[in-house]
Amino acid sequence: MMEEVLIERRIYTDPEIFHQEQCRIFRHTWQYVAHESELKEAGEYKVVIIAGESYLVCRDQDGTIRVLQNACRHRGATLVRGTRGRCSVLRCPYHAWTYDLQGRLIGVPLPEGYGDAFSREDFGLPTVRVEVFGGLIFACMDEKAPDLRTYLGEAAPYVERSVRGLEVIGYNKALFRGNWKFYQENFGDGYHPPFLHRAMGPAYLSSYHVNGEAVDLGGGHMLLIYYPPRPEHLDLSKLSAALGIPLSLETMWTSGVFNPYPADYDSVLSLFPNTIIPNIVAVTSIHRLIPLGPDRTLLEITILGDPNDSEEYRAFRLRQSTIWGPGGRAGIDDIAVAEKCQIGASVAGAPPFLMARGAVGEERGIIVNEYTLRGFYREWRRYMGWSQEEGGHVR
């Protein structure tokens, strides 16, 4: 088959490939790490994992956001209590080596023991590049990587549209037994919703899938656009029959299946490699995937809200935001299927997966496409330094 795209299963299961991903992808790409509203005051910090390593995102005394390695230069002990908080300095609990919030070593007990050649300037905390876009804080460990705006490329306007003016209003996290790429792929895959998310309402979803587009934004970034159905196009009797319970339009609103606050379009934006920003049914969240192993992933969902939300709208937003994550109407399906795919991927010697929908023409196309996923894997392969023949065949 000329146009086929085959993905070898071992990219989801092989510990060596997982290690390569940490070194070649996660150490060289811009990673979303926090939202500005989580660090409103000087001294506030949050612990994050980047490429398997512990970092502190903090706002220093001058208001600048910094990302510092969360490990004392002396013996490597982590420097803060818990995962978030506020402090004026970073003091190691072990021997009280003390750093300011810019990462400079400012205090060493009994320094004379190190001799005259010892200089505190040589023992600051390693930092990584930080840039903020639309309130989202990104970090990058690669000094030679392009700036964030260049990295985001065509995805930038969609990031801005999704998150502009919002702040954090909640967290939703899950640990699942699956490779991180299965979840990332899932949000660039417009083919699955009418089938996997049947519980949410086949009528609603089937009307969705014919009114959308899948867009390869380049750089491995993926975009799904949905044009929500109008109430007059919603077949409630079909949906009620499918669920076995009577549903009114009001129920659809309160259950969050139908949007009483329609926008021009809904979108699911996936930023390479591990961040997803669904902006669906009037609510926005940020999904960050933290790979813990080939078959273990921590999913951190940050729920965003507008500080100017009315009480009614905030209630709707909170309720609808439960759609994702471990207890969510759609989230349960997405996590469960990532775990199922992981089991299937573990079959040694089995033929590769097919990712060929819509391969003819490779144009921005209807949403039931795999065109976006091929864009993701082209970028994945580029960072990994793999040839076309390795690990699969990308046209």
Add this chain to the structure above:
Amino acid sequence: MSGEERERILEQIYRYAWLLDEQRFEEWLEIFAEGASYVVTTEENVRCGYAFGPILERKETLRERLAERQHLWWVDPAVTSRSVSNPIVEVLGADQAQARFYMVLYKTREGQVTELFGCAKCFTAWRKIGDRWYIQQFRAVLDSGIILGVLDVPI
């Protein structure tokens, strides 16, 4: 009198756990008053002052979710068991009470070993209608902000 009422509420709490364990969801729903709220959140959200929780439902929408659950055939079957401990029941009047208790939830997916799935502090408000106590508000605060896999059954 209030001692008797406390006993009756305690019995409802234990019944709550058994009905969920046995997946008798319709009977479980009948422990809730009409319009009752059902919230599962996490200690992290509470600590940060966020009203968000992974599950924010009312009795009516819980009924819909349980109907939807029939379609989750791709979520592997599991036995769930709940252990309720440390209950404190306070009867506040003839028809109002509040109770808090600790819930430990175990999950055993088919073909797998039993896992400790979650621990939650549960805060409940009760209303007496006729001669029976109903939950008016249920709020479970999970100790961990990270849920193992999917939360496909009520706490």
